[in-house]
Each structure stands twice: as structure tokens, then as C-alpha cells.
Amino acid sequence: MSFFREIEQSFHDLQSRRNFLSRTSLGLGAAALSGLLNADKSWAGKERGAAAPEVEMPLGKPHFSPKVKRVIYLFQSGAPSQLDLFDYKPRLETMWGQDLPESIRKGQRLTGMTAGQSKFPLAASAFRFDRYLDGKMWMSELIPHISSISGEATFIRSMYTEAINHDPAITFFQTGSEQGGRPSWGSWVSYGLGSDNQNLPSFVVLLSKGRGGDQPLYAKLWSNGFLPSVHQGVVFRSGPDPVFYLNNPGGIDKVTRRRMLDALTELHDLQYKKVLDPEISQRMAQYEMAYRMQTAVPETLDISKEPDYIFDMYGEESRKPGTFAANCLLARKLAEKDVKFIQLYHQGWDQHGNLPKDIQIMTKSVDQASAALVMDLKQRGLLDETLVIWGGEFGRGAYSQGKLTRENYGRDHHPRCFTIWMAGAGVRKGFVYGSTDDFSYNIAENPVHVHDFQATVMHLMGINHEQLIFKHQGRRFRLTDVSGKVVDGILA
Structure with missing residues (x-):
């Protein structure tokens, strides 16, 4: 025996x-x-x-006094064209159809979709731009609502990344590495700071689409990687079962559970x-x-008691579960419940062709709700402790992919420079940081790398990005890997 x-x-x-x-x-x-x-x-x-x-x-507590209590990250998957939204370049109009000068391109790497082109005809935006922020910022007619809240935001026009294709570029933004397997940004925050609400996850993910046929999203973007599994992002879905397997099966009540x-x-x-x-x-x-979420989640996701003026503010789409507008409204409710990292992914921005038509579909799906979220947080006194981030994984090139006409053009991926904006706690209001050349092809001043951006947001949350580490397989890992510096110029 x-x-x-x-x-x-x-x-x-x-x-x-x-x-x-x-x-x-x-x-x-x-x-x-x-x-x-x-x-x-x-x-x-x-x-x-x-x-x-x-x-x-x-950590148990931040390294130093935080300016940001929570983050709402409105990630625009597929890469919005900065040239058609935020970075007006009148020289493209005067040089319309001419080849991008080699002195500008400098032999830089291209994707396989345009590397074979013999010509790179310059394409000015098909849309009108107007001045905002005392003439410091040009904004497209496609985003009138975002333009109206520009006084609350900091615009970084000099973002750049190394990744040139979608999957590694999105993975890089969300995990600090182009290769999968690393912990996501929200997981690092959860691991370092914990949560302010015992009944909801500290890291919540919401998904939506503006149009079909775009690049897919994978769970590795909100994975805990090698961090403890409780730090994985929890996807809240539309419908009667917002979190899979959360409800009790038939015949099992709360006492039995x-x-x-x-x-x-x-x-x-x-x-x-x-x-x-x-x-x-x-x-x-x-x-x-x-077990605790079985009560907290249905209550949090219930928007039936929201007044009509709130739905009017976010737009009619906010009444339709699973849309970007509805998710923005849920993000506000999650912020009210002290969820620390709220990640929205909105697909549809990959416009290699037919850009003038498709970008109108996308801006219509996000413009009003993005601005409404900022103003809703402000009217509730939450914007002073919440940071809202809006942007994609890289930008778009100044030349047309394929045939160029006045009515139609496409733009290939462009990692060399692009625009994101942030509003809320810790950042300057009505401020523009960085600039690009006459073609929005290269950065002219104040470059901001993805790791710099990550380091800055972590700093605003009271975290020294160099000190939040996890030892795995004999190496000390962190979100920003071995680089990244805080961008002091955008801090309030």
C-alpha cells in the first residue's frame, strides 16, 4: 500500500x-x-x-502621485489617414499627381503592396480643412465633433513606429513588442496598480466595427502574456451574455454556485x-x-435608464448594442465604476483603395461619439481624472496606391509619422506637439516613439515605466522593453 x-x-x-x-x-x-x-x-x-x-x-500604490486614475483607449484599428483628418498639407495640392521626390522618400521601406509601383503620385486630401486652436491645428471637415472639442485635447502629430504591417504594429502598440506573447498594456496596469472596484475587472475590452472586411483582431492584444492570469483583459460583448460562461447554467442558482x-x-x-x-x-x-460579476456586470451594462439627451449626445447609433457609439457610452459607465483600463477597438480604417468613400463611413461611425465621451466625462467631473486616447497603429502615405483620380485614391501604410490625440487628466489642453514635413512623410520636430508614448501614459498613472518589471525565463521584462522616455512637453 x-x-x-x-x-x-x-x-x-x-x-x-x-x-x-x-x-x-x-x-x-x-x-x-x-x-x-x-x-x-x-x-x-x-x-x-x-x-x-x-x-x-x-506596487500596491503608484511610484508617485498619479494625475490619471483611469484610461479609456479608443483604438482605431487599421490606421486612420492623418493626411485626411489632422495633418493638412497644401503642397500636395500644388504637386497633385507628381511623383513623390526621392529626396523625401530616401529609399525607405515600403509594404509589398506598393513596393512594385514605378511611380508614387502625390494625392492631396479630397476634403476641406479648417483652422482651430488659434490657427495652430488644421482639422478635416470629416470630424466636426472632434474638432469642436479640440480645446480639450493634445494632438501629437509626430508619432512613429518601426512596424509597417497591421498585426505587428497593433501588437507593438498594445504590448510593447511586435511579436505576440507579451502582456498587454492594460494587463501591466492591472498587475501594477490593482483595481478600485472589487466587483468588476480592472481591464475591460469592447469591440466594434465601422465597416466590414478589415484586419482581424486577436486575443493576444488583451492577453496577460506571462503575467498572472487574473490580469487578462475581459471582453464585454453585446447581447444577453456579455461575458462568456458568466451566467449560471440551468438548474444552478446563486446559493448552489x-x-x-x-x-x-x-x-x-x-x-x-x-x-x-x-x-x-x-x-x-x-x-x-x-461570482461577484454576475450582479455587477448586468447592472453596469444596462443603459435603459440613460436619459434621451445622453443618447442624442452620443448619436443614434448609441442605442444599438455593439456599435462604437454604444461602446463609448459603456466606457463612460465603466469609468464611473472605477474600471482602471478600458480598451475600445474599432475596426475598418484600412483604406488602400476607395479612401474618399470609406473614410466617410468610418468618421461618421466615430466622430460624434468620441467627442461626446469627452464632454460627458467632463460634465460629470470625471475628465479631470480620466485620460482618453484616440489613434491607430500607424499612418498613411502621401502618394496614391494604384490609380489616382480626383474622386478616388488609396493610401498605403506609413509608420514614419502619424497623429494621435489625448484629452483629459494630465495633458495640456488645446495643444499641438510635433510637426511633419510638407508631405507628412517625415517628422520635422519632436518625434514621439511608441515606447515614449507608453512611458508617458504610465507616468501619468503614477508608474515609473522602468521600474514596473516582471522576471520571466531569466529576463526582466517591462512594457517599454529597453527604451522609452516621458514626453514632458505634452504634460499639463
């Missing part, structure tokens, strides 16, 4: 984390229920007196004492969070 006991003990000691967790998850869809960790360090053990390990929280979790906690206690795997406590924190 002792022989079999030794085998049983060896099996438990050697059992991998993955096997154990998969065997004990009981079909709760744990990966989909990843969320908050730090607000409930003792998971369920405190209620029952169980000896439970605390969930890791490296509570008893099941209590029993599961006891089993996890026993297993933790045997294998000392910290992921066990992380997983139980997820289960407990899912």
Missing part, C-alpha cells in the same frame, strides 16, 4: 499547473473570466478562515499546500470575481 501512496504523492507533486487547473476548472470558462485580482487579495479564504496565499501585487465555490476553495487550499503554485490562488481570485 505504501508503494501506491508514494506513486500518488509523486503524481501530485509533479502534476503541471496546466493539468491541475484544467482538471479543476469545472467548466467555468476561466480564461474568459479573467479580471480583477488585487481588490480581493484573500479570495474566499477570509470568510471561511482558510489559509490562502495572497495574490501578488508588486456559492456552495460549489466554497468546496472548490477547500480543494485548492489542499493542492496549494502540496505544489505551492501561486497560479492556484490567481485562479480562485478569478472564480470569486466571476
Whole structure:
């Protein structure tokens, strides 16, 4: 009998984390229920007196006094054309159809979609631009609502990145690396700062589309990577089941679920004492969070009590679940509930051809709601502690991809310079930072790299980006990898 006991003990000691967790998850869809960790360090053990390990929280509090309590990141997937929205270049009109000078292009790398072109005909924007911010900023007629809140925003016209194709470029913005597998930005924030709400995840993701046929998005963009699994972004979907596997299955009520979790906690206690795997406590924190979310999520996502003037502010699309406008309204509600990192992804901006028509579809889907979110936060006193970010993964080139006519043109990817804007806590109001050359092809002054941008936002949240690290496979990792500096020029 002792022989079999030794085998049983060896099996438990050697059992991998993955096997154990998969065997004990009981079909709760744990990966989909990843969320908050730090607000409930003792998971369920405190209620029952169980000896439970605390969930890791490296900072516990910011490195220094933060100016930003939460971030709402309106990511425009597919790369909006700065030339048709924010970076007016009248010289493109005077040189319309002429070849982009080699002295400007300087042999820079092109995508496979235009590398074979023998000519690079310059394409001026088809849309009218007007001056704002005392003439410091030109804004397209396509975005009248965003233009109206320009006095609340900082525009960075000198962003740049190394990535030239969508997947690595988006991954770089969201994780600090062009290759998948690294923790996402929101996961780093969750890992470092925890949460201010015990009943909702600290990192929430909302998805929408402006038009079909655009580049896909992958879960690696909101993954926890090698950080503890409770820091993974939680996707809130439209419809009756906003978080997969959150609702109790048929025949299971809240009391039964509570008893099941209590029993599961006891089993996890026993297993933790045997294998000392910290992921066990992380997983139980997820289960407990899912239990609390069953009440908190439906309440938070219920917009039926919003007054008509709010829907009028965000636009008619805000009444349709799953649209960008509806997600902007949900982002405000999540901000009110102290969710720390709220990530919206809006697809449809990849316009290699037929840009004049397609960009109108996209701007119509985001313009009013983006501006409304800023003003709604302001009227509720939340803008002073919230940072709203708007932008894509790179910009668009000054020359036309394929045939150029006055009515139609397309633009290829352009990582050398593009525009993003931010509004709210910690950044200057009505401010323009950086500039580009006459073709919006190269940066003329004040370049801002993606890692600089990440370092700056982390700084505003009270985090020294060089000190929030995680050791993995013998190396110390951080969001900004081995570079990045705070852009002091945009700070309020």
C-alpha cells in the first residue's frame, strides 16, 4: 500500500499547473473570466478562515502621485489617414499627381503592396480643412465633433513606429513588442496598480466595427502574456451574455454556485499546500470575481435608464448594442465604476483603395461619439481624472496606391509619422506637439516613439515605466522593453 501512496504523492507533486487547473476548472470558462485580482487579495479564504496565499501585487500604490486614475483607449484599428483628418498639407495640392521626390522618400521601406509601383503620385486630401486652436491645428471637415472639442485635447502629430504591417504594429502598440506573447498594456496596469472596484475587472475590452472586411483582431492584444492570469483583459460583448460562461447554467442558482465555490476553495487550499503554485490562488481570485460579476456586470451594462439627451449626445447609433457609439457610452459607465483600463477597438480604417468613400463611413461611425465621451466625462467631473486616447497603429502615405483620380485614391501604410490625440487628466489642453514635413512623410520636430508614448501614459498613472518589471525565463521584462522616455512637453 505504501508503494501506491508514494506513486500518488509523486503524481501530485509533479502534476503541471496546466493539468491541475484544467482538471479543476469545472467548466467555468476561466480564461474568459479573467479580471480583477488585487481588490480581493484573500479570495474566499477570509470568510471561511482558510489559509490562502495572497495574490501578488508588486506596487500596491503608484511610484508617485498619479494625475490619471483611469484610461479609456479608443483604438482605431487599421490606421486612420492623418493626411485626411489632422495633418493638412497644401503642397500636395500644388504637386497633385507628381511623383513623390526621392529626396523625401530616401529609399525607405515600403509594404509589398506598393513596393512594385514605378511611380508614387502625390494625392492631396479630397476634403476641406479648417483652422482651430488659434490657427495652430488644421482639422478635416470629416470630424466636426472632434474638432469642436479640440480645446480639450493634445494632438501629437509626430508619432512613429518601426512596424509597417497591421498585426505587428497593433501588437507593438498594445504590448510593447511586435511579436505576440507579451502582456498587454492594460494587463501591466492591472498587475501594477490593482483595481478600485472589487466587483468588476480592472481591464475591460469592447469591440466594434465601422465597416466590414478589415484586419482581424486577436486575443493576444488583451492577453496577460506571462503575467498572472487574473490580469487578462475581459471582453464585454453585446447581447444577453456579455461575458462568456458568466451566467449560471440551468438548474444552478446563486446559493448552489456559492456552495460549489466554497468546496472548490477547500480543494485548492489542499493542492496549494502540496505544489505551492501561486497560479492556484490567481485562479480562485478569478472564480470569486466571476461570482461577484454576475450582479455587477448586468447592472453596469444596462443603459435603459440613460436619459434621451445622453443618447442624442452620443448619436443614434448609441442605442444599438455593439456599435462604437454604444461602446463609448459603456466606457463612460465603466469609468464611473472605477474600471482602471478600458480598451475600445474599432475596426475598418484600412483604406488602400476607395479612401474618399470609406473614410466617410468610418468618421461618421466615430466622430460624434468620441467627442461626446469627452464632454460627458467632463460634465460629470470625471475628465479631470480620466485620460482618453484616440489613434491607430500607424499612418498613411502621401502618394496614391494604384490609380489616382480626383474622386478616388488609396493610401498605403506609413509608420514614419502619424497623429494621435489625448484629452483629459494630465495633458495640456488645446495643444499641438510635433510637426511633419510638407508631405507628412517625415517628422520635422519632436518625434514621439511608441515606447515614449507608453512611458508617458504610465507616468501619468503614477508608474515609473522602468521600474514596473516582471522576471520571466531569466529576463526582466517591462512594457517599454529597453527604451522609452516621458514626453514632458505634452504634460499639463
